[in-house]
Amino acid sequence: MSKKNGVANDTKLPLELIRDQTSSSLISSVLEIVNGRTVSKENWLNYVECLYVAKDSEEPSGKRRRVENGSVAADSSQLLRRRSIGLFQRECYTEDIPYIAVSYTWKASKEEEADEETNKETAGRYLVEPHKPGQPALAKVRPVVLDRVLKYAERVGCENIWIDQECIDQENQAAKEAAIQSMHLVYTLSHWPIALLTRRIKTPEELKLLANLMRNKIASEDEPAMLNLLDDITSDLWWTRAWTFQEDYRASTRMMLLLPHCRSLDTCKRAMVDEYGGYILGDVEGEICIKSMHFRERATEFCLSYQERSDKVDICNRVIKRATKYNVLLKDKHSAYSATRSMSPIILSDIIWRGIGKESDRLAIMANCCDYGTRINTNFLNEKGSSLSLSILAQYLLNGEIIENDPERPALGILKHNIHEYLSEQSLSSFRPPVKQGLTFIKGCRFTNPLLTPEGALTTGHLWKLGKVIRRKPMKCEKEYGTSYEDIAVDLVECARDRDRGRSLYRGGWWLDCMADEVEDALMQGKALRLGCLVDPRNGRGYSPYRAVFVGDSRDDWKNENDISYAFTSSQFHEEDKPGYTEKHVSLEVDIEWQRRDRPEGRSPCMIPKLYIKRWLNGICFFDSVHRREVLFPWHPTLLE
Incomplete structure (x- = not known):
């Protein structure tokens, strides 16, 4: 193992090779990792720091100019101020004060770079109040991101915005660690979690395909084009990052996907309504707004069905891998029960293949997604250069996940497997959830x-x-x-x-x-x-x-x-x-x-x-x-x- 060089990502290696590198059994290595080195819930956030657009009376002189129609002049800046919102009140987490939690990638996509170059003369400029007393500074977040977020915020009538790059003090390591361990709370408790995708919908045909997907009414002649569109949308950077996966998972049914579209499509978009008169693709100018859970459910169902009669199996699997809906994917067709396996191993797989800056953060993401109350001190793991695979195994067992242990039965998980394969095979697979929400039931079986x-x-x-x-x-x-x-x-x-x-x-x-x-x-x-x-x-x-x-x-x-x-x-x-x-x-x-x-x-x-x-x-x-x-x-x- 590497020493003092961060956690070693060995998740593709067979466990027997990792064991041989440590010269001890897997359990001996696990015990060395966990003994006295866990993090408790007391380190979780009790409040979040949000941004809001300052009123004219709160603006420093000369920072913002307005034109005749009352809008902000293109060559001036808007000031974003800070306020704290308590998550913990009266012995329970509260959702009384709404805020928008933004999920996006720090790295600009090619589409964003092109848009910024085209609109650099008219792009908004933003100043942000500092964490400590001092003068406002230019926002770290790209102006195009803040433009989209503030437009959505105005439409839904919510002035509080949480966005990690600005709302977490990036220079305060203790604050960063507490935030990393608390991301499940930030997105779970947000009234308006949104994800900013950057693949632009350009034509009426693409708009119609997306609306038909959400209505679950896809004509057979449109299926090839539908698959290509899904492949394009899920090729967005947002689908490939571990942190954004967690944000989507924890926001659950509330996460709203925002996809930009050409402004000429606004009228056509608003004409697409369901039987109750609701907008299928939302009514925010320049944005398609669809619930992530509905999009992933429709995409998973379509791809599982289409791959049975198409030679595009690789593309179907690629879309499913990026934008899966677990209750569709894990449904056991041969069982009377809605599910028989835990989500945890597949959640782990989805975290492992996605990109991330710091390998040890995968453990916090795993804990946040799986509702693990006991976490491992990643500072210790990074200092020692510990095995990521063994750390994952330790956290899995520490939180009561059930694996088969009868030596008289043939082992399904073997040491030639990597950590994900081992846990997928050896974890209990005979759950019998007596409810339709089988995966939710199994999540508590620990x-x-x-x-x-x-x-x-x-x-x-x-x-x-x-x-x-x-x-x-x-x-x-x-x-x-x-x-x-x-x-x-x-x-x-x-x-x-x-x-x-x-x-x-x-x-x-x-x-x-x-x-x-x-x-x-x-x-x-x-x-x-x-x-x-x-x-x-x-x-x-x-x-x-x-x-x-x-x-x-x-x-x-x-x-x-x-x-x-x-x-x-x-x-x-x-x-x-x-x-x-x-x-x-x-x-x-x-x-x-x-x-x-x-x-x-x-x-x-x-x-x-x-x-x-x-x-x-x-x-x-x-x-x-x-x-x-x-x-x-x-x-x-x-x-x-």
Whole structure:
């Protein structure tokens, strides 16, 4: 590894080569990275500093002149002043004060350079109030960028603008680091996040193609031209940078793409409306405004469909790679569930291939996109010249991501893989989200506060011994069954009553509702149900009565109920209602290796049990005030080689 030369980007290298360079197992290297070198949420921003256009009364004399119609003279400057907007008020993040968060590339595109040369005589000039007392200075941000942002701001009626190059003190390293770790908050909480693309729409034909894409009405004869247009639009620099990927991902449904168009197309653009009379491509002069999520969804759907009947597979894949929509791309066509895999590995892949100035920033972007609460101190990694691959693995495991660990099963992830390939193959792929928003559900399927040890990941939760299997014919709504297993029946009835009243039993009410629905659906479909009783991991002793119901994949699941099996569940529901605080939950069927020891008087006969994952297992459980206990999920042998 390179020494004192920044984090080494070795993400294309096989893990076995990285391991050989360190002369130790992958886990030993991971532990060396994480021990005592993590960053907490306390370093996140509590406020953002925004710019706004100064009023005439706030202008220094002579800085701005107006012409007869009231607009600013072309040869004068506008002053942008600063104000702070609090993100953290009354123990929760607030969206009460709107601001525009701008996503753009610091490097000018060829289109922008050409426009600036053409319009250099009439381009706006901007002065910005300094971070510390002093005279305003010329803006670092290109005038063409500020021109577009201020025009959009005026149209939507929002005067506050956040733009990184001006609003983060680039000379203050502590402020920069806090901002890097907080970008998910800046874009998540913005009312008006916008992305400035530079590929100009030049003809009525291109305008019509884009409108038809957004309406999902593309004629077969237009498909080749549609693909070429998508390839052009997604060739924009904005799609190729890691930071702008994060900004788009975190802004989510609010991110608005702005594409410039020839001014002669304004009338034609405004004539394009949907069935409700809304503008399909927006009504900002000189700009096409479309939601990023809708554009990516339509582009992904079109390319996935078109590549099946076209020889342009490479172009289709290129567009999908740049502008993918995960819920479309990751939909499992062979499963009844909306998704069975986590987004995290593909998010990681999308971060890795994109360009970035500082390699260690990829870790912050990964954490921001995946809602990781535990981050690694990148200053330490840069000083040591640490492996980026091993740092990614460390952060992945630190935040409770679940990887297969059963040594009896064939390893899907091998050390000939690079880090992305390994995590894609070895991460759990048997999730069963009981909701349509499957990827959102899976994002919370993580261990609670895992402690990484040389043997495995220590975490806490509840252990259940699986017992009685219930097999029924598909249940009809009006039919009532008997009164067997009264304790679990009472729990379920109380749960149902609370749901009918619209009252959750605890903060994780959404999770409880999802699992209650899954049990109800299983009864309707005639799937096997299996009851569970709590087990004390310290001694293996079970408690009656049954207090959990788990759902099989079919009626024939658990053919022999005498086969001993266990389930492990855990949950973490935060009191804070804040972005960045992901509610975590786990429900797994597991095999157990009980670790016996000589029993000195007064001590438990068992050490912490080792759990090996069999599959994800939906179910609903009631543990009242029973404390969580420690269990160990051993590492897969590939990580220990």
